[in-house]
Every structure is written in structure tokens, then in C-alpha cells.
Amino acid sequence: MTVTKGVRSRKSLSSLELIPAVRDGSTRAMARLISRIESGDPERREALTELYRQGGKARVVGLTGVPGCGKSTLVREYAKAHRARGQTIAVLAIDPSSPFSGGAILGDRIRMTELTGDPGIFIRSMASRGALGGLARAALETVDVLDAGGFDTILLETVGVGQDEVDVAQVAHTTIVVSAPGLGDDIQAIKAGVLEIADLHVVSKCDKQEASRTLTELRQMLHLGLNAGAQTAWKIPVIASSAETGEGIEKLLNAVDQHWRHLHDSGELADRRRMIVERRVIKLAEELVRDRFAEHRRQVGPHLVGLEQVVARERDPYTVAIELLNAFK
Amino acid sequence: MTTGNERIRVLLAKVGLDGHDRGVKVVARCLRDAGMEVVYTGLHRTPEEVVTTAVQEDVDVLGISLLSGTHMSAFPNILKLLENEGADDIIVVGGGVISEQDSQALKEQGVAAILSQDTPPEQIVDTIRQLVERRGPR
Numbered sequence: 001m002t003v004t005k006g007v008r009s010r011k012s013l014s015s016l017e018l019i020p021a022v023r024d025g026s027t028r029a030m031a032r033l034i035s036r037i038e039s040g041d042p043e044r045r046e047a048l049t050e051l052y053r054q055g056g057k058a059r060v061v062g063l064t065g066v067p068g069c070g071k072s073t074l075v076r077e078y079a080k081a082h083r084a085r086g087q088t089i090a091v092l093a094i095d096p097s098s099p100f101s102g103g104a105i106l107g108d109r110i111r112m113t114e115l116t117g118d119p120g121i122f123i124r125s126m127a128s129r130g131a132l133g134g135l136a137r138a139a140l141e142t143v144d145v146l147d148a149g150g151f152d153t154i155l156l157e158t159v160g161v162g163q164d165e166v167d168v169a170q171v172a173h174t175t176i177v178v179s180a181p182g183l184g185d186d187i188q189a190i191k192a193g194v195l196e197i198a199d200l201h202v203v204s205k206c207d208k209q210e211a212s213r214t215l216t217e218l219r220q221m222l223h224l225g226l227n228a229g230a231q232t233a234w235k236i237p238v239i240a241s242s243a244e245t246g247e248g249i250e251k252l253l254n255a256v257d258q259h260w261r262h263l264h265d266s267g268e269l270a271d272r273r274r275m276i277v278e279r280r281v282i283k284l285a286e287e288l289v290r291d292r293f294a295e296h297r298r299q300v301g302p303h304l305v306g307l308e309q310v311v312a313r314e315r316d317p318y319t320v321a322i323e324l325l326n327a328f329k
Numbered sequence: 330m331t332t333g334n335e336r337i338r339v340l341l342a343k344v345g346l347d348g349h350d351r352g353v354k355v356v357a358r359c360l361r362d363a364g365m366e367v368v369y370t371g372l373h374r375t376p377e378e379v380v381t382t383a384v385q386e387d388v389d390v391l392g393i394s395l396l397s398g399t400h401m402s403a404f405p406n407i408l409k410l411l412e413n414e415g416a417d418d419i420i421v422v423g424g425g426v427i428s429e430q431d432s433q434a435l436k437e438q439g440v441a442a443i444l445s446q447d448t449p450p451e452q453i454v455d456t457i458r459q460l461v462e463r464r465g466p467r
Contacts, residue, residue, distance in 0.1 A: 012418070116382055
């Protein structure tokens, strides 16, 4: 097979140069800058400094739940209803990367095809690239880009989570946890983890018979007061939804609005923003240390670290790790 | 610019009245196993939807699978739409049942490669890697 035409090389604008177009809401500019962030372009930091200062206007809504519980379908219905209210929305949908090849199948868009073509909706699929908390490393900075692009709401759809991936609650103003009917018993509902981070619960596929039991169990759990955010006056709603019948979607949008107003009126919004920033700064600092450490390790080389002695059980991993860390400083 | 963290992003799409997606799913899996990030749109997309998606996802390669025989109108349409969006640096690759004569004609018009139903998976992966390498950083 020969390749004749069809490959055009073109230097596009640098990350900093993309900023004016991002601010104008150019899809192409936002999309390109997000790719640059993902690939770790050194200039992205400066670009984000620029964008960050004027950000903070968008409402960030997180949506999480187990694989197959109907997150992407709910995102579609949510976005449609949101648009019907005249608001713009950007969706960042995250799917897992393969731990073996690093590749990924990003399939969330399959459920969202009818949204394509509406200029008030931007959808981006992102691979988790080894991040463990349900999001991707580039997710927060992508939120900055979409915020600068002028979207009213940014919806973060996490990977299908297990029980312990709660990063989204450290990013979003409002976190929606989606549960599908018919999974697990009432002990599942009182376990720690994902269920605790909800500002709102949604039970999807409520046209199914088992849904009423799931609804009851979640409501009972909340009634017992076992959720972590117990010091707030916010009463966490449990909403039954069905993409099949359209039930619950308007209710969900209203509840997100109410939660926003609650955050605003109670002063919790300021606290939440501070918490989001704090986590972000600490996490970034950790990442930077990790990057530098990886760089250091590359230079030192594994053979100098005394691994052989650990293998031979002459020394223990702890001692050698501390040595390595001290050498790094 | 290269930072070593680039992953090839590919959008795989089925256009028009064509309900056969076994092949495209196999290709998606091969590309995933070769370390690429593959966005799949599902069946029955319009050229406009595909191009909008390709731009939002900022993919390196747009792979269109067509088994309905409408390739001679679909591909030129998609190339034109990409150009209108200023996105003609996205490499377009076709797959499906396409005759040698049609393949040549489509390549003349700007489709970078045509892969047929008997192209082995490794060759699909290699072709995509080579095309992206030839394009260079963007």
C-alpha cells in the first residue's frame, strides 16, 4: 500500500498563542490546548496561569458511579435539559486506560451522539492514563480551559468506579452519584467510599422493578446519617431517573440548582472552593515531586540504589527507600 | 513539540446507513492494544457529526469504516468539511470494501490510506503510526 497525498504537516499555534481563541470559545483551540495539557507541553503551565486568573465562572458538576450504571446516558439527558434552559455545557468524559498497552477505548460518546452538532455543547473524551481516583491527571486543567471557554456548566463524568475512587468530589461543586438498581444488598449502601461523596443521589433505570428497593436503601442510609458531610444543612436528595421515560431529569437539574443556591447562601461555596484549591495545590506539589524524583532516578540509575542487596535480603526496602529519598534532596 | 507523553488519538466512525460494526470494533481493539486512544462514535453517523467530533476530540487520525458502497461520496464530503473547519491536518483513513480503482481515486483526493477487509492488524497499526510520524508534531 502506498501513501500519496493526505498527510499535511502544519505547525499550529503554540499553547500561549491559543489563549485568545480559547477565550472566544473556539472549539478547535480548546481541543488543541487540552491535547497539549495531556501530552505535558512545557508551555502549558504559562498558558494555564493566564487562563486561571480569569476563571472560576463555570459551575463544575461531577457525575460518578459503577461501570454500566448509566452515567453517559444520564449525561446526555442532563445536557439536553440544560440546553433547553438556554445554558451551555461542556462534558469531560473519562474512560480507563489499559494498564498493559496504555491504550484506551473511549466509548462514552456513543450514548451522546444526538448532542453532536449543537454549538452550545462541547464533549471531550479522555483516557485516565493510570490515574487512580476516577479522573485523569489532565482533568483539572481541562476544566480551566473549558471554564475560560465560557461554558456555564462543566460536567465531569468519571470512569466507572468501584468503591474507593472519590477524586471527583475534590474538584466538583456538586457531586452526583449514580446507582443502578439491583446491585448488592443494604450493607453496600452503608459502606464507606463513593456513596459518601454524593451531594445528590440518582437511581438510574428506575423503569426497572428493582429500582424501588435501591431507592429505599439509599434513603434509609441517608436517614441514618451515615454520610460524611453530616455538618451541613443540605438534605441529600435521592432522585429516581429513567432515560427511557425521561423521569427525574428535570428534578435532577432542579436539585443541582438548589444545591448551588444552598452552597451560595450558606457560605459553604467559599469553603468548598478553598478545599478544591487546597487539594489541587497539594496534589500538584506531589506530582511535581514525583516527576523530579523520576528524573533523578533516571540519572542515578537503578543499579546504584542497592536493589541487589534488597533482592539478596541483605538490606530491607525501607532503609534503601529512605536512602534514595535523602540522596534526591 | 514532543514531550514523550503523546499518545496517538484515533476517531473511528461508521457513516451512513451501514449496520456492520464488527470490523471497526476489531480495529479499535487492535489500536488500543498498540497503545493508542480510540474514540468510537457508534453507528449511523453523518459526515458533519464525524467532523465535529474529530475536532472536539482533537484526534490525529480519523478512520471511517464504510461497507455500504457510498465511499465515493462520503469521503470527499468529509475531506471538504475538515478543510472548512481548518482541520485538514487530521489524517483521514478509510476502511471497508473499496475497489482498487476507487482507492486510487480517493487517495488522489486526500484520503491518506485505504485499508481493506484483509489488511492484517499489524499493518493497520503500522500504517497509522507511519502517517502520524510523517505529519510530525503539531
